[in-house]
Amino acid sequence: MSHNLLSTSLAGLKLRNPTALASGIMGYTAESLQRVVDGGAGAVVTKSVGAAPRMGYANPTIVQANCGLVNAMGLPNPGIDEFVEEIAHAKTILQAPLIVSVFGYSAEEYAVVAKKAAAAGADALELNVSCPHVKQTGSEIGQNPRILAEVVAKVKEAVQVPVIVKLSPNVTDIAETAKTAVKAGADALTAINTVKAMAIDVDTALPVLSNTRGGLSGPAIKPIALRCVYDLYEAVETPIIGCGGITTWQDTVEFLLAGATAVQVGTAVALENPNVFHAINRGVTAYLKKKGYGSVKEIIGIAHRT
Amino acid sequence: MHTALNTIRTTPILSVKTESPTVKTYTLKDKLCAKAKPGQFLMLWIPGVDEIPLSVMDAENDRVSVSVKAVGDATRHLHSMKPGETVGVRGPFGNCFTEASGKILMVGGGTGTAPLLFLARRLAAKAQRLSFVVGAKTKTELLFLNELNAVCTEQSVITTTEDGTYGLQCLVTEPLGKLLAETRFDMVYACGPELMVSKIFNLTEQHGIPFEASLERLMRCGIGLCGSCVIGKYRVCRDGPVFNAAQLSEVKSELGISKLGFDGARIPV
Numbered sequence: 056m057s058h059n060l061l062s063t064s065l066a067g068l069k070l071r072n073p074t075a076l077a078s079g080i081m082g083y084t085a086e087s088l089q090r091v092v093d094g095g096a097g098a099v100v101t102k103s104v105g106a107a108p109r110m111g112y113a114n115p116t117i118v119q120a121n122c123g124l125v126n127a128m129g130l131p132n133p134g135i136d137e138f139v140e141e142i143a144h145a146k147t148i149l150q151a152p153l154i155v156s157v158f159g160y161s162a163e164e165y166a167v168v169a170k171k172a173a174a175a176g177a178d179a180l181e182l183n184v185s186c187p188h189v190k191q192t193g194s195e196i197g198q199n200p201r202i203l204a205e206v207v208a209k210v211k212e213a214v215q216v217p218v219i220v221k222l223s224p225n226v227t228d229i230a231e232t233a234k235t236a237v238k239a240g241a242d243a244l245t246a247i248n249t250v251k252a253m254a255i256d257v258d259t260a261l262p263v264l265s266n267t268r269g270g271l272s273g274p275a276i277k278p279i280a281l282r283c284v285y286d287l288y289e290a291v292e293t294p295i296i297g298c299g300g301i302t303t304w305q306d307t308v309e310f311l312l313a314g315a316t317a318v319q320v321g322t323a324v325a326l327e328n329p330n331v332f333h334a335i336n337r338g339v340t341a342y343l344k345k346k347g348y349g350s351v352k353e354i355i356g357i358a359h360r361t
Numbered sequence: 362m363h364t365a366l367n368t369i370r371t372t373p374i375l376s377v378k379t380e381s382p383t384v385k386t387y388t389l390k391d392k393l394c395a396k397a398k399p400g401q402f403l404m405l406w407i408p409g410v411d412e413i414p415l416s417v418m419d420a421e422n423d424r425v426s427v428s429v430k431a432v433g434d435a436t437r438h439l440h441s442m443k444p445g446e447t448v449g450v451r452g453p454f455g456n457c458f459t460e461a462s463g464k465i466l467m468v469g470g471g472t473g474t475a476p477l478l479f480l481a482r483r484l485a486a487k488a489q490r491l492s493f494v495v496g497a498k499t500k501t502e503l504l505f506l507n508e509l510n511a512v513c514t515e516q517s518v519i520t521t522t523e524d525g526t527y528g529l530q531c532l533v534t535e536p537l538g539k540l541l542a543e544t545r546f547d548m549v550y551a552c553g554p555e556l557m558v559s560k561i562f563n564l565t566e567q568h569g570i571p572f573e574a575s576l577e578r579l580m581r582c583g584i585g586l587c588g589s590c591v592i593g594k595y596r597v598c599r600d601g602p603v604f605n606a607a608q609l610s611e612v613k614s615e616l617g618i619s620k621l622g623f624d625g626a627r628i629p630v
């Protein structure tokens with residue numbers, strides 16, 4: 056019964072609830088993703104995967120900040136040719152949509168990786184054009200409207216499954232980036248990736264992250280992400296997945312009210328645990344009942360004043 | 362997870378003790394890690410070099426100790442550091458061994474002996490019997506013999522070396538068949554190379570004896586976020602590093618067989 060209240064759809068994907076695992080969190084193996092689905096997630100996004108294997112940066116790759124974490128993992132991933140096996144395995148065990156996050160260093164590379172991921176069974180793709188700490192990919196792609204449009208168009212040409220574009224907050228106007236992505240064919244948008252950040256140890260006078268610069272996630276960025284979603288809802292018709300600092304059902308409801316169709320949860324999986332999705336879903340269900348709504352879809356965007 | 366635990370604390374190295382030609386013990390001042398329980402680990406930041414997971418070997422009175430084997434860049438750099446130099450710590454992280462009573466057997470291989478020595482010190486007073494099998498390649502690499510003899514009584518410490526330079530000449534797993542057949546132990550604990558752990562797990566399973574082992578996997582975040590350290594559905598950093606027999610049965614297809622490499626690909630252990 057509560058499942059009916061929460062069930063929703065996003066760019067053609069049927070979700071039993073509007074929560075999903077964010078990319079880069081417990082996202083390497085089928086069993087790890089399954090654990091998150093068991094924890095209540097309505098969908099899962101894999102770690103971002105590229106054309107070739109990457110080792111990522113040396114440790115420290117994460118550092119605690121007030122109300123958040125700064126990370127610079129450096130996109131460690133096995134490369135798509137290895138990862139297709141994990142995708143295929145995941146498809147045989149997961150009871151929820153599998154979204155594969157892809158990145159590349161050119162439009163062609165995004166398209167090649169996307170095509171292989173889709174062929175292996177991905178239900179949808181999320182284009183990481185927003186990682187803030189790896190050169191020549193991620194946000195360096197997302198910040199350039201011409202290249203962004205080319206990436207989205209090439210991927211759309213290469214695959215039949217829905218294509219989600221994950222946006223960076225590290226731009227002057229996220230609505231402009233979103234419009235570019237939508238015009239090029241994006242079926243949905245995820246907002247946001249991490250916010251450029253760093254940490255310095257005062258004792259040793261050294262930056263803590265081996266990569267010096269990283270991205271901030273967790274509760275500290277929730278208000279930033281919320282504003283992005285609110286702006287996007289007014290700028291485009293495309294469904295939006297809210298992401299950034301979401302930890303509780305209240306956070307989730309806030310994002311839905313701002314205009315998100317679904318949310319992704321990352322850092323809270325560590326701050327809490329993989330069952331955080333169940334806790335969120337219980338809270339959202341109770342909220343909908345108390346307020347007399349028949350479906351989670353009814354509250355999308357209602358915070359907007361006309 | 363409490364964010365205070367995950368906040369990096371810089372602290373001077375208080376003392377360095379040479380345990381063997383390749384292993385040194387570092388004692389640091391840190392209030393939070395001083396509360397660590399046997400089995401827990403900390404993330405040690407070697408400024409400008411790396412940050413690595415290390416099991417707690419001892420903890421009391423605002424102090425925590427770790428025993429480190431020089432195997433690569435980070436650990437070799439640490440071995441060149443002296444008292445007074447600064448490192449960073451976060452933690453303690455992960456779960457701990459359950460503190461059993463009755464007849465207890467511990468099996469340690471290499472630096473895996475360190476967390477078991479910590480556990481042995483905590484359990485010695487209430488255990489009815491505490492036996493320890495400790496092994497190494499050669500005599501000079503045998504760790505904590507004096508400490509173990511002091512905690513367990515000399516007769517109950519069995520030593521093995523692969524080259525026969527001390528104790529029995531065999532693998533650390535060799536004496537276990539006889540031990541387990543002779544005595545009905547209430548709990549077996551193991552820490553060391555994964556093939557050793559997996560062999561002991563099979564033996565204890567045959568005898569139907571409760572078993573706990575501490576595992577190692579590549580760790581980055583240490584807090585259950587990045588997924589680098591998974592075995593089956595478990596995150597070694599958060600759901601482990603200590604796993605019981607029931608959990609180990611669930612991950613048999615990976616135990617002693619495969620792990621994730623730095624790029625997240627499955628590689629042989």
Ligand SMILES: Cc1cc2nc3c(=O)[nH]c(=O)nc-3n(C[C@H](O)[C@H](O)[C@H](O)COP(=O)(O)OP(=O)(O)OC[C@H]3O[C@@H](n4cnc5c(N)ncnc54)[C@H](O)[C@@H]3O)c2cc1C
Nearest residue numbers: 413414415416428429430433434435436472577578579580
């Ligand atoms: C929970 C846990 C507890 C540990 N406790 C101890 C201990 O008490 N004493 C001890 O000497 N060693 C311990 N280790 C192993 C120790 O972390 C590695 O030896 C160390 O990280 C090697 O770093 P390096 O740069 O010197 O070697 P490298 O040349 O970088 O690596 C050598 C090998 O060490 C392992 N390793 C490297 N980096 C990591 C990492 N970030 N996480 C896990 N493994 C890694 C890999 O298997 C690698 O092949 C523990 C590991 C884990 C996961």
Ligand SMILES: Cc1cc2nc3c(=O)[nH]c(=O)nc-3n(C[C@H](O)[C@H](O)[C@H](O)COP(=O)(O)O)c2cc1C
Nearest residue numbers: 077078079103183247248272273299300320321322
């Ligand atoms: C350790 C870590 C690794 C991440 N890796 C990726 C990644 O590979 N691809 C990606 O698109 N986003 C990645 N992200 C960003 C998250 O998916 C998410 O957008 C961001 O953390 C904000 O959400 P949160 O506050 O719920 O964590 C990563 C975040 C963290 C903390």
Ligand code: FES
Nearest residue numbers: 581583586588598
């Ligand atoms: S080290 Fe990141 S999840 Fe365990």
